[in-house]
Amino acid sequence: MLVKDIMTPKSKLITVSPMASVRESLKLMREHKVRSVVVEKTSPSGAYGLVTFKNILQSIVAEDGDIDLLNVYDIANTPAISVSAELDIKYAARMMVTSSIKRLLVLDNNELFGILTMSDIIGILMESMD
Numbered sequence: 001m002l003v004k005d006i007m008t009p010k011s012k013l014i015t016v017s018p019m020a021s022v023r024e025s026l027k028l029m030r031e032h033k034v035r036s037v038v039v040e041k042t043s044p045s046g047a048y049g050l051v052t053f054k055n056i057l058q059s060i061v062a063e064d065g066d067i068d069l070l071n072v073y074d075i076a077n078t079p080a081i082s083v084s085a086e087l088d089i090k091y092a093a094r095m096m097v098t099s100s101i102k103r104l105l106v107l108d109n110n111e112l113f114g115i116l117t118m119s120d121i122i123g124i125l126m127e128s129m130d
Contacts, residue, residue: 003092004085006124007106007114015040018049018073022059025051025072036103038112039076047079048105048112082107083116093121 015038016025025037039049051072059075060067082105083092092104096118106114 001089001124002085003083003087003089003104003106003116004113006089006120007085007116008120009114010112013038013112013115016051016072018042018071018076018078020072022051022056022067022070022072022075026056026067029053036115037072038080038105038115039072039078041110045110047110048082048107049073049076049078050080050103050105051076052103080105084108085113089121089124092116096121 014028014032014034016028018039028037029035036050036052039051041048049072055075055077056067059070063069080103081095081099081101083095085106085108095101096104102118104116105112106116
């Protein structure tokens with residue numbers, strides 16, 4: 001099974017500008033009931049980023065609760081760790097486990113295709129048990 005078979009496609013991802021405020025990204029996460037947002041790249045050769053609840057919590061602690069002072073660019077994991085859509089899922093899972101990563105962007109030629117999460121992989125494992 002390949003990453004593209006179980007990833008969440010780009011059309012379902014929530015993206016945010018790197019210049020958006022951290023508060024804006026948190027609002028998007030709440031509205032769409034997601035735990036991360038993809039940070040858009042700033043140029044064709046730029047890198048996509050990822051903002052998660054963990055990034056936001058770390059920024060709140062670092063700024064003593066004032067997240068209005070920070071842009072998404074300041075806290076995002078950029079470049080986000082990524083894999084190819086054509087990669088066998090077992091290698092993506094191994095990468096996630098050994099590196100303690102919960103989400104991988106799926107890119108091809110530096111263009112966003114989707115995201116692969118641990119939940120996606122566990123969901124497939126649970127389906128195969130039925």
